[in-house]
Amino acid sequence: MLSGLRKYASLVTVEPSLFLYMFGTFMFYPLLQNMVYSHYSNGAHSDNASNASNASTCGLVSSVSAHTSHFIFYLTLSSILPGALSTLLLGRWSDSSGRKLLMALPAAGAAFNAIVSLLVYKLTWNINILLLGGLGAGLLGSYAMFNQASFAYVADISSAQHRTRRLGILEAMIYLGMTTGSEVGGVWTEQHGYGPPFWGVIVTLILVLAYVVFVVREAPLPQSPSHKVSTRMYMVSILHGFRLFTKPSPQRKSRLVILLAFVFATINFNALIDVTIPYLRDDPFHWQFDVIGHYLALGNFMHGISALAILPGLLHLGLSDITCIQVGIISSMLSLILLGLAQRTWLVFLVPIVGTLRGMVVPCVRANLSKFVKADEHGALFSSIAIVEICCTAIASLIYNNAYPATCSILPSSHGFVFILMSVCLLPPLCMFWWVGRQTPANDAVSVPVDVQDDGLSETDKLLQDSSDDP
Template sequence: MNNRAYTFILITLMIDAIGIGIVFPIMPDLMDRVGAGSTGEGAFWGGILMASYAGALFLFAPVIGSLSDAYGRKPVLLLALFVLAVDYVIMAMAEVFWVLLVGRILAGVAGATYTTATAYIADISSAKERAARFGMIGAAFGIGFVLGPALGGIAAEWHITAPFWIAAGMAGLNVLFGLFVLPESLAPEKRRAFGRRDLNPFGAIFQAFRIPGLAIPLICLFVFEFANMVYPTLWAFFTRELFGWSTLYIGISLAGYGVLLALVQGGLMPVMIKRIGEFRTLQLGFVSALVGLIGFGVISTVTGLIVFLLLAALSDLTPPMVTAMASNTVDEDRQGLVQGVIASLSSIAAFLAPLAVTGIFERFVDDAGLYLPGAPFLISALMILLIAPLIWRLRPLAQS
């Protein structure tokens, strides 16, 4: 039964990732459907949708996790999946912006089950199994991030709402699967009461910044994640504005980018760490990020996009390296705190960045004056450049 439950959890996490990625390629057409008057306005509305998802995820992740501690993993997981299925139906039927907004907030609440899903895996795994099984979580998310944009781009060729109906069906079928194969993993005697402290997502962040040596890697991670959010936020609108790409091309390109990220983090990164060490691998990722963002700021051809996309993929060497260095600053009993705070800061960046970069994009493609669709990428490059002195101060935390 454990193997079936484990499979259910991985499928649930994959569906969560699909739910994030499925919207990216169809966002321009979706915004047109609900009344956006231009590419820039559509991008700004899309940024609000992305921010609402990330904001709900940030606020509800600790709540959902604590509810599962109090009432058990199974009911929380199944209810969240059911809400996700309903959300996809709402998104498919939405013809005005505020309905889409409600749908994205619901998706963020339901997507906050990541903490419950990982807790479930910890419950059903032995100490020797946990490392490998947690590694499979990343694989499940990776598959979802590849399938989501591909599904969105291909299915939208039939109809703009087709991706949502397909995703609703997948979530609904997984609810039925879970009803039959998912046992409760948390015994009643191991549960704890749900309290007011479980409603505060900011307490751990303030605590972490007071730990000596931890502030610098946390600041670097936050700024880097904020700057790199320009890619998923603007990709569909940027390629539509510059090259006139359809949802199919946008979806395929995003899926290809997902494959590149998997190759970089799963294949290249271990080799680079072994050969040149953590800090030089971090330097490679940092320089790639800077050059890639500048390149996207000025490109005008598909060839240029492909070249700088490779550098953008290499930039994802940076977050795992900084995360490892942040982990090296604390003892074992604070590792959970650090990882939770890093996830929270990533969620805050995912909330704030879409609002900022889409506003800048709208200003430089719609208003009179300088026409520069790549302006958000150039500003993101400036942000990366500003943390260069902090990045260089991380050398003592790196493993050779």
């Protein structure tokens, strides 16, 4: 019993830090968005968060939601644009200098952002000061850098054979952290106002910083001479991750199509959080913060179950990464249509269940692309993926925060046409992934170049293989 526990414990690396980071982040962002909603609905901060729900108007979409949606867009830009720059500059650097710093900096930046938000609330400062908190978090890397470093770390210590499974577990930590964070944040805010949850976020992010600094061991770095990047050539080499998609190889076209399809899919996935909260606060739902927290928690929990349990099962049955991606996109399309047409609370709570398999999409894309590159290029690859996700978040926020108020009158019984639009926009990436699957029916077997394949398994992968063989 104890030996079994020690064996599984030895597999744990950055998973707890990623879980806690996402827990704090997704307790913070809904809290911040609801505070902005309260500001525009009441004209001042109210310690009783439920007061904000009484301010919703009876129109298809209130001016409060429109103002909230637009401010959230600027708030998103204040963090993701500098975050993109920081990730681009430091992602390639981490291939030669290690991943820990790139996990520590975003944790410190997120804690700074939470402190600024707490001060804005407690001291009733101008709400625009929140943009400074987002800017500070972005300059230190934001969530994109933390995720990039975590995924690169796990890719460093895992073989191509087990990488999809390992990255799936890591992706599950994101979703489970989001689940508990949004659930705890919603209930805590409803019962105690904004102050205590802000303190909870700050403490959580400080714990993340301590875990990264004192517990996580630096991953072994490749020793090849070509791995070192000179200072003179550094500004050129930061774009190396994007060149990985265009370097000559038999799979170059597939890589580019996967990247383009990932862009389309991510834009629609990342738009949900910005639009869903104002949507559920208005007609016909008028949900309060605790109900929204339950809904977000259920969605993230189902995505986590998909990445942690369903994905390994499908891979064990012989399905390829590309096939799992297609199944996940179809699941997401159906859930978006249901959300756009739903008029009752119980129907809305069916949406995360229908969209469960969406949780397989991102880990499969990451794992598939990582098999195209060498071990000393993981940082550059995941950095470029993080940049793509950041840009997609900005594009999604720009498009859908404006599309939501503009399309609210199209459906007479609700204002959820924007979700049906998202579902339709997922058709192009679905077709692109289908094309990739047709080009490489045995995609997982041929996507790893000879010079990229591992000669053997890492220590953690041997333990992982042993654990999967246990009765």
